[in-house]
Amino acid sequence: MKVEWKKAKVNDSNLVDIPERWLHLYYYEALNVLFRFENSLRVFVYTVLKEQLKDKWQETAVSSGCIKSETKKRIKQCEEYGYLGHDITCPMLFLNSGELIDIIVSDAYWKYFAKYFKSGKSIVITKLQEIGTVRNSLAHFRPLKEDDVELIKQNTKHVLLEVEKALVQITSINTLVPTNSDEPWYLRLKSLGSENINISFFHCKNESWVRVHFSYKIPTLVKNKFSEESYSYTVGNFRSVEVLRNFADIKNNCIYLSESYIVGRLSAEYDIASKKEFSVVFSKQTLNSNLEAIEESIRNVIARVDEETELLKTDNLARGALIESKHGSARVQTGHNNHRYWSVNLDTLKPDTEKLSDVEYWGYIGNYETDFVSATNQYPWMPSSISDIEVPF
Incomplete structure (x- = not known):
């Protein structure tokens, strides 16, 4: 008996051959959608907080403290395993999607975020929480249904419609x-x-x-x-x-x-x-x-x-x-x-x-005039790209 990890390979046609024993493809699609959703949400939440609160933005309440105090502890914990991954010290990358959602819909901060959503607060909460439920299932390696992936794609499209416009606007200032x-x-x-x-x-x-x-x-x-x-x-x-x-x-x-x-x-x-x-x-x-x-x-x-x-x-x-x-x-x-x-x-x-x-x-940062959420290959605060740049034909 032995544990054998088979690798994906790029074939002569420049296509990827996936071993049959790997997870179903929709698991990887879920990972892509959720990764991009959460990091786009980080950029959006930071932008709104910084514009509204200026140098006080890190005093925004999260968990049992504020952004500054909570992320400082997490960064320190991460440094104990500094040989793993990149050296990340930006506090925004240490906030999880649940905390980002709590900031958006909280009584204290909703007034700053409301204009970026084309629905009432209760609907925004429901759709974001549904995305969070699927996210937690994937993060804790519970099985997903293919329908779950379609749900997060649809909810992301609905919830981030105006957020996408705001992110494109602030990253594509070319006039x-x-x-x-x-x-x-x-x-x-x-x-x-x-x-x-x-x-x-x-x-x-x-x-x-x-x-x-x-x-x-x-x-x-x-x-x-x-x-x-x-x-x-x-x-x-x-x-x-x-x-x-x-x-x-x-x-x-x-x-x-x-x-x-x-x-x-x-x-x-x-x-x-x-x-x-x-x-x-x-x-x-x-x-x-x-x-x-x-x-x-x-x-x-x-x-x-x-x-x-x-x-x-x-x-x-x-x-x-x-x-x-x-x-x-x-x-x-x-x-x-x-x-x-x-x-x-x-x-x-x-x-x-x-x-x-x-x-x-x-x-x-790239210049995404129509599609920041699902297309960016380089997020703020990350020292490396997360995907290849799509080349139009």
């Missing part, structure tokens, strides 16, 4: 604010920037959310030529997460800060010509209500960036609160049809998403 906008926040902020950092402004379709986009020109501090086809560099890097840690008025008033992927480029002189880009998202209401403090903080960010960039240009071994030196490289590669091109490696400038406890830091 450039017109230069003749008379919004008070825009008139105050539009001229901000410097030689080192450019700032642009976007809003969502109904203009209720604003994305302040920062673009830092990565300076080449040191350039070493190894050959006609190979260079190494010391460059300046903007530590974007430090904006949250050093400027409380930005952290307390924003919903999130997200990174953009760095595209490696060279100038005609073979210097690095890339940019480090990130965005900070505010609600328009919060931006206007706290405009003076936010404007001052952004001005201070710009001043700090200019000061520290100049410091590193004279001493590339120095390190500032926002700007640090990193290594990069470039070499000629041969591609399709013997096409020769420069490949620029700036991987050292990528953020380390492990052990980031700043809930406002969302890392890299």
Whole structure:
């Protein structure tokens, strides 16, 4: 007698062969739906609480305490088994679906969430509790019926209809604010920037959310030529997460800060010509209500960036609160049809998403203009993707 765990395999047709002894496929479908439902609910609950309560959002009541106290205990317990999985320190990932549901329908907080549901509170409670019942059956390895999967899919579609719209709205802010906008926040902020950092402004379709986009020109501090086809560099890097840690008025008033992927480029002189880009998202209401403090903080960010960039240009071994030196490289590669091109490696400038406890830091997020709940492959607060990106044909 022996325990034999058979593996799924990808066949020559790029299809997955599942051993017959594995669970029925609908169990995996249930896992997918529930995983996405619970994590979408986390993003939604956090967004609403942060917008309404600002820096007091972690005082929201859960279980026998508040978010801050309860998740702190759970994070500590998880650290005892730190060799398992990723190092996760974001409190939102330590709230379960039952607690998220309790927050939404509680007498204290329902007033913040009610507008996102197209039904009365009692119906929302029933549908969410039905999802929770199936979730608990799967979590505790009790058998499921195929009909249970259809129920959670249907309930998720009904309950998250407006939630989906809200999540898409806040993660897909791509409309450039017109230069003749008379919004008070825009008139105050539009001229901000410097030689080192450019700032642009976007809003969502109904203009209720604003994305302040920062673009830092990565300076080449040191350039070493190894050959006609190979260079190494010391460059300046903007530590974007430090904006949250050093400027409380930005952290307390924003919903999130997200990174953009760095595209490696060279100038005609073979210097690095890339940019480090990130965005900070505010609600328009919060931006206007706290405009003076936010404007001052952004001005201070710009001043700090200019000061520290100049410091590193004279001493590339120095390190500032926002700007640090990193290594990069470039070499000629041969591609399709013997096409020769420069490949620029700036991987050292990528953020380390492990052990980031700043809930406002969302890392890299996708742009899901129609389908966040069931399609996103990278959730906030998670250091790795949870699925492949679907490629349209």
